[in-house]
Amino acid sequence: MPNSQKIAVVGGGAAGFFAAVNTARLHPNLQVTIFEKSREVLSKVRISGGGRCNVTHHCFDPEVMSKAYPRGSRELRWAFEQFQPADTVSWFEDRGIDLKTEDDGRMFPTTDDSATIINCLKREAQKHNVDVYNRYRVEAITPTKNQQFILSIKKQESQIFDAVVIATGGSNRRSTYQWLEELEHSIVEPVPSLFTFNFKEKIFEDLAGIAIEHGSVNIKDTSFEHHGPILITHWGLSGPAVLKTSAWAARYLHNQEYSFTINVNWLHPNKPHEVQEELKTLREKNARKTAQKQNVFPIPNRLWIRFLELANIAPTMRWAELSNQQIHDLTQELVNAQYDIEGKTTYKDEFVTSGGIPLDEINMGTMESQKVPNLYFAGEVLNIDGITGGYNFQSAWTTGWIAAQNIGGE
The missing domain is CATH 1.10.8.50 (Helicase, Ruva Protein; domain 3)
Structure with missing residues (x-):
């Protein structure tokens, strides 16, 4: 991808933030912007694990790890070869955040405070010049003839980007995905999990x-x-x-x-x-x-x-x-x-959804859409969900990482 390209990340949760900060870090020539519809980014990270943030699970075998996912197990088996829990631990340790393992395998920051993880991700965003906009609701994404995207934002002017990462999370309502169907993608009917x-x-x-x-x-x-x-x-x-x-x-x-x-x-x-x-x-x-x-x-x-x-x-x-x-x-x-x-x-703020974008419509080696070039997906908006214990955050880190690795390619 040529220099000075603009990348939009729609969704300021775990997957979106991880995709954004790693894209900006790995490809300093790209200008990365996060759009979050609510007033606060990383809200699910904040409340996870009773406010301690269950970052991942202490399972460093991709094959065993993948078996914790009722939906997405086969595809994540190979995704974890690229970025697995051991890599998550190293990523945070490299930024001064130590994780600990509890008896059931769940991993938390040693501070037992989710703010530790949130502040780390926010520092990375600031360090790598990622722009973060709260209360910016993207209502439509329209591909252009030259493979760019027009983002229609509620009560704001439309903006043009060269690539987009969709990381809007899961929802139990089919209507929430309607705007993605307009991008030629089908939707696996969402139903609650966990x-x-x-x-x-x-x-x-x-x-x-x-x-x-x-x-x-x-x-x-x-x-x-x-x-x-x-x-x-x-x-x-x-x-x-x-x-x-x-x-x-x-x-x-x-x-x-x-x-x-x-x-x-x-x-x-x-x-x-x-x-x-x-x-x-x-x-x-x-x-x-x-x-x-x-x-x-x-x-x-x-x-x-x-x-x-x-x-x-x-x-x-x-x-x-x-x-x-x-x-x-x-x-x-x-x-x-x-x-x-x-x-x-279901706990309103911590819900997990089975459903979303079908994985056979995504190149799981790059997280790019197989239907729309330069459109990427990460996190729970995909038809991926794991059992309780840090697995859902790990799939967010993994898919966000893979998208970041590939979005800067030619």
């Missing part, structure tokens, strides 16, 4: 905040099943096991209108016969103690009492009084509980 399951009957409503470290969630009559921590909310269940299941089953659950049944094993990986034997042993050894007294299963006491009640066992009953049927029923509540789900909860 959401909590709402109980039809609020049987745990008063136990919100209680978590189980090792559980598993299965959508009844399907192969969608994942294990990990489970968190009880006011509305139902959340936590990694639930969020992973929601991601892989996103389209199936959308088609079910979010009305379905789940099976929960609160004691994963224990099997029913193992738990039943443990309960019978408890009955023998703790015969005179009440059922609410147990020290075998890693379940908080308040939740244990609720399981007893669901199995029609009074917490004040003595273990010796429990019948074999009650032992069986309690076993079911612990390792094969069934709950009817009616609806979901």
